[in-house]
Amino acid sequence: MCEEREEVVEDLVRRLGAEVGVELPPLRVTGAEPVLPSVFHVDTAAAVSVGAATAAAAGLGGGVGAEVDVREAAVAFLDERHFMIDGVRPAGWAALSGDYRTVDGWVRLHCNFDHHRDAALAALGLPTGADGEAVARACAGRTAFEVEEVVTAEGGCAAMMRSRAGWRAHPQRAAVARSPLVGLTRIGDGPVRAPGGRRDRPLDGVRVLDLTRVIAGPVATRTLAAHGARVLRVGAGHLPEVPGLVVGTAFGKRSCHLDLRTARGAAALRDLVAGAEVFVQSYRPGALEALGFGPEELAGIRPGIVCVDLSAYGAHGPWAGRRGFDSLVQMVCGIAHEGGGGAGPRPLPAQALDHATGYLAAFGAMAALTRRSREGGSWRVEVSLARTALWLDSLGRAEAENVTGKGPRVADLLSEMDSPFGRLTYVRAPGSVDGARPYWTSPPPGQGEHPPAWW
Template structure:
């Protein structure tokens, strides 16, 4: 995503748009030599094929066409080689009208096992060529896909090239991960017409901390509790498990109705009720009652499930062109209503890094983003865009419940208004906002906004040139396409929690990874849509979902390395004054040309601002 932002910034300032992005990755310091080796497919396969490079020997990724001495175009079967067809391999999601370009050698200049005791790989080089002009033809769908980095920055170059957002021309570029002790993702966006190419860096520790930022977030030194008392995993009849999501009052009420319990029922009541019914029965009953639940399934069960099969047919990030294909990008917005600067620490370790450490003329300045999301994934996407200068206006409603701590922690750099889209006045005010927006990110249940007259096609009619980003739990196809869901539920349904507990009990990932990864993919899709709009005009529809992100994660393989203790991330935290108190938070990851993205304002109070730009 960081690479995509850098490219868009160049395009918006009139700099040359030829040339691909260079990205690379080095492992975190605490990783052992075994970490980074896939163990799921018989022989260990170095995940340098995924760009991880930890202790990887040359030629480790030959199966991907990236091995030592691999000829250019050796990976054509993966859609990575020279001359790959415009409609690429679906499993890699390389998209309609896209050519990723040539793949050069892996491990140039690396000695097998160099610094293996520290778990550090050698230099990894991956040359990625430019896509042809025109990108996707007509209204065909395309997709973005990739692997290997926490926030999507390192794969940004390949994703953008694969989606056809690169302009024509340009030269091959190399990916390098050095052995100098730094841990990070670095890259640059092609040769500039003026000056040097920007250098893009994402430290792996920063990315890992960002994926767990709600665990580090504090208000006046106190950690914010995020789970309601009845939310959790429950053993069911027949040895199964079900997870109930009760963070919102109406979801809790739906659970109690489905379990035939009174409104004042407590934890023990729910435990006893679940013990007498099967997990699939509870899952369906809660869903029918308008609540959120998921039975624990194994990977094999999910892969055979109708929804699991439907998800497997989806690209990681779906990309399609809406109507109004001749629409052009708008004139730059004045930004007069952008949030006022916040008070940051000025020591060298702060996110601002002092005035010299901040992005001046940030690449997304003037881009207006409407945020219609409430929990983690959507707010993470728009918060990331705000850190690069986008004017983000969150649109909530007084009748919609929220999780207070999460709303605060994901609202840095944003403004907040409230509108009831069910009313004539609220709908009219929202149309005015849409008419001046560049991007809309929404994470309501699929079809919810369509029923109010604000589906993607409706929004494109109101504002030709809009980029609509939809985030869902289970995707837009299949029998569960309209089902409510959250990260923890999808981990249960898709086999992640089952595998974590060896099938005997649910053990989730140590982070809300599906939420955060999908949020970053959504942000990447939004920026890629803006790039497409700059190049081709048109309105664009981007779709991402937790279940497809879970499949992407599953496809990355497994690693051996044992338990890793809780890392000390204190050096990655910053502080900011706010109306809520003194906030401690994880700084925005990524650096472009030595300067960091940052949030220019603290989180606002709910509905603090008027509904206007």
């Protein structure tokens, strides 16, 4: 990375700290661009989001400085592509997930969860078990907007490919633009309480509840675990998962199952909240509030808690409650359109919105813990994939020579670990604090392996 770009990253990280009211230790940026070939500055987004989280960790632990390498950060954005179990890469995409041509453009269907697949098929008038060719024919006879609307109304996940101008004219874009990249607000009183970690493990002993799925949220909590937090993932047997992603993002965590629809499950979660420092969730806006676990309720149970909310399109606007994933947000906000030159969708070279949002969420959580150590209080952090996309767009465009390339060297950034699933190959946690690298102390657990209790 040239000296000018290093200064850009360092300045962006400083600005992030200032926006959340935290003075971060100095960040040293190393490495060179381009790493991930794209018209967008994906490398910069990786270095800034990872660098901000690393600097926030350094500040919490009393460190004097943090470091981020651009290639390391960019490869961390590719970790699900390099994760292997006994040398085999788990399947990532379901058969019907993908881009489909329509009468007037393109639409993307996200069918990785069975109920989303079934909803898409029902919306398109197709029987259960229909194949990709049938879906392609059904989409080809409709407009992209029509497919997006009918699939969404049925409870599925679809996104029409919009241009940058088309997204700028959309009311949800206006709602997203009014939100900060990392929102941090005080939501209640609470005692002044410092995490109590050390420089090499600044979150040592910090208890984190993880109610997230599918990359962004799990990356946030996995990052907190790499800096020493005790992370307990709360899932449920009835909730669908993408098995490979669950394993690959669960390093350093424990896992329990609770059915929050039942009185017993809700009571168990309240008991866990009473001993937690951080609560991270990626349910659709309003879903946990309906179960009695909104930020204000959580702050009432545990004064001083930090609540981290991740969403696809933010908490406000006409799409606030809409289901969304990285690939869908790329379609609607103009990224896929611009990447393909308008001819057809071309996504970013990584699930960059997911990963950047995950690291920004971890940064927000640590910034809130920093504010709490000075001011007390209970805090809420808000991030969204759509707001991260807007930020990526604001970083400008890469030079023409950055758009093509073979991708980064990866082998020297991989490690291995034994687990109940087999021998795991994974991308190491990026960044360092005073020369000490973050790391995970345990392999991914089995889903629901542990009791709903702190340790």
